[in-house]
Amino acid sequence: MRPDRRLVVAATCVALYVAVPVLCASNLYLMSMIVAALTIGGIALAWALLGNLGGLVSFGHAAFFGVGSYASALLVMKAGWPIAAALPAAGMVAVLSAVLVLPALRLRGAYFALAVLAYAHIFRIVTTEWTSLTNGAKGLSNIPRFPLIAGFDFASKTGAYLIVLTLVLAFALIYARIRSSHYGLALRAMHESEAATRAVGVNSTLLKAMMLFVSAFMTGVMGAFNAHYINFLEPDYAFSGLWTMLPIVAAIFGGYRTITGPIVGAVVVYLADQLVFKEVMPVGHQIILGALLGLMILRAPDGLLPLLTFRRRTGTILRHA
Amino acid sequence: MLEIADLGVRFGGLQALDGVSVGVREGEIVGIVGPNGAGKTTLFNAISGMVRPQRGVVRFGGRDLSRLREYERARLGIGRTFQIPQPMHELTVAQNVTVAQRFGAGRIDAAHAEEVLRATGLLAKRDADAARELSLSELKALEVAKALAMRPKLLLLDEVLAGLETTAKRTFARMLAEIHQRLSLALVVIEHDIEAISALCPRVVVLDFGKVIADGTPAEVFNHPAVIASYMGARAHA
Numbered sequence: 187m188r189p190d191r192r193l194v195v196a197a198t199c200v201a202l203y204v205a206v207p208v209l210c211a212s213n214l215y216l217m218s219m220i221v222a223a224l225t226i227g228g229i230a231l232a233w234a235l236l237g238n239l240g241g242l243v244s245f246g247h248a249a250f251f252g253v254g255s256y257a258s259a260l261l262v263m264k265a266g267w268p269i270a271a272a273l274p275a276a277g278m279v280a281v282l283s284a285v286l287v288l289p290a291l292r293l294r295g296a297y298f299a300l301a302v303l304a305y306a307h308i309f310r311i312v313t314t315e316w317t318s319l320t321n322g323a324k325g326l327s328n329i330p331r332f333p334l335i336a337g338f339d340f341a342s343k344t345g346a347y348l349i350v351l352t353l354v355l356a357f358a359l360i361y362a363r364i365r366s367s368h369y370g371l372a373l374r375a376m377h378e379s380e381a382a383t384r385a386v387g388v389n390s391t392l393l394k395a396m397m398l399f400v401s402a403f404m405t406g407v408m409g410a411f412n413a414h415y416i417n418f419l420e421p422d423y424a425f426s427g428l429w430t431m432l433p434i435v436a437a438i439f440g441g442y443r444t445i446t447g448p449i450v451g452a453v454v455v456y457l458a459d460q461l462v463f464k465e466v467m468p469v470g471h472q473i474i475l476g477a478l479l480g481l482m483i484l485r486a487p488d489g490l491l492p493l494l495t496f497r498r499r500t501g502t503i504l505r506h507a
Numbered sequence: 508m509l510e511i512a513d514l515g516v517r518f519g520g521l522q523a524l525d526g527v528s529v530g531v532r533e534g535e536i537v538g539i540v541g542p543n544g545a546g547k548t549t550l551f552n553a554i555s556g557m558v559r560p561q562r563g564v565v566r567f568g569g570r571d572l573s574r575l576r577e578y579e580r581a582r583l584g585i586g587r588t589f590q591i592p593q594p595m596h597e598l599t600v601a602q603n604v605t606v607a608q609r610f611g612a613g614r615i616d617a618a619h620a621e622e623v624l625r626a627t628g629l630l631a632k633r634d635a636d637a638a639r640e641l642s643l644s645e646l647k648a649l650e651v652a653k654a655l656a657m658r659p660k661l662l663l664l665d666e667v668l669a670g671l672e673t674t675a676k677r678t679f680a681r682m683l684a685e686i687h688q689r690l691s692l693a694l695v696v697i698e699h700d701i702e703a704i705s706a707l708c709p710r711v712v713v714l715d716f717g718k719v720i721a722d723g724t725p726a727e728v729f730n731h732p733a734v735i736a737s738y739m740g741a742r743a744h745a
Contacts, residue, residue: 382594386610
């Protein structure tokens, strides 16, 4: 990484870890909105990783989110696991659930997307019907909150913010590492011609499966985080299609081909919707969001971040001209 | 090294390959010719694993390839190029070679990558965007470079000279001859240009309607009555 870029990353991290809590901690509503936005941002990042590197569009990430939430809640409530261990374990359970999706890897485009959507419905039904384990439609209440560590309450809005921020940044780092690795090169190459990459020894199915697992892990961990943050789960909430739709909107809005785009997109879309559009139009405020997304797809299909980067570059060129 | 016995490939009602039996020895150069639709590319696809034959067997180094998938055959040492160049998009020329080395040969070797790029005339273009900045002849050279980066024992070249103008075609054919001489790998070359294939390949196999109709030196096969009839027939129908 170039020194100037390193400086920008360090300054951004300081701003995110210090400035946001200091400036916003007293406004609990705002903090809860930011936490929700980052939760969506984490899923959006995982969704974009699968699309960008794996070349797979999923309409069913709610499945991994729901599985992760229930896995962590049950591991803590029924098996007595500490939350710190349950979070990654929930990610692994989401990976196991993704193994069931593997047959769908043969499908392409919309067929894969719809197959995963079907899986999400199956997981929701199983969770609803398996009452002995999940308490069925009544859901799970009093899910343990994040603990108090060294006097700092991680169950507070600020504590949850720090946890979700760390998770999202860690996922972004993993994404960046994969993308710049040889696996990332092969995955990018696969998009245009899978046959050509297989002809040079790339096991394309295995690489796609690996991306599905990484994406499922990330989404499962976000689900686990959310379970301990809101302390309540029911199947219709944990497997809600919103956990798929909002991240897709965020990723496309921010720029799904970039790493930071889905996160920025989630924060901008969610905060604009909840803090601005909802104020202007208390009922049906999503219409504004839909219109904005439509405009964005038409005018800047690569998303917000690439658009801003392009404007900045163009401005620099014009100033030097 | 490569043994193909009684190979049969059918696509619905079309018998693309019908009992093809051909062998290729280590370090040999074999030309494959035949009219359009004769089954030449299907033969390559069956050897490389893109197509599953309904009958027959392909052996490489004595090993039956029937159960091996494309990437496994590539790792065994079967490199191939495509009729229409398929550079790995979004990657530079050097990155294309790196991916082939990493996955095909199992390790990255900078010196070997440089040697491959030099042999294919792409050293000066190593940082060029593979999909956007290369001419047709450079794209075809990249196809060869990717295959060579895997350190293959057998290289299947599918119409690498097609579409090139005469001088570029001669340069490319010379480059292939040099690569063959230096690396002593076996080459199987599909080509329509009779003059080019006669100059490059001491042995030529002719396919027609999915069957081998001649196998021998260029002089033998191009004077073979069945080959003349096949080509005259193709021209008569054209």
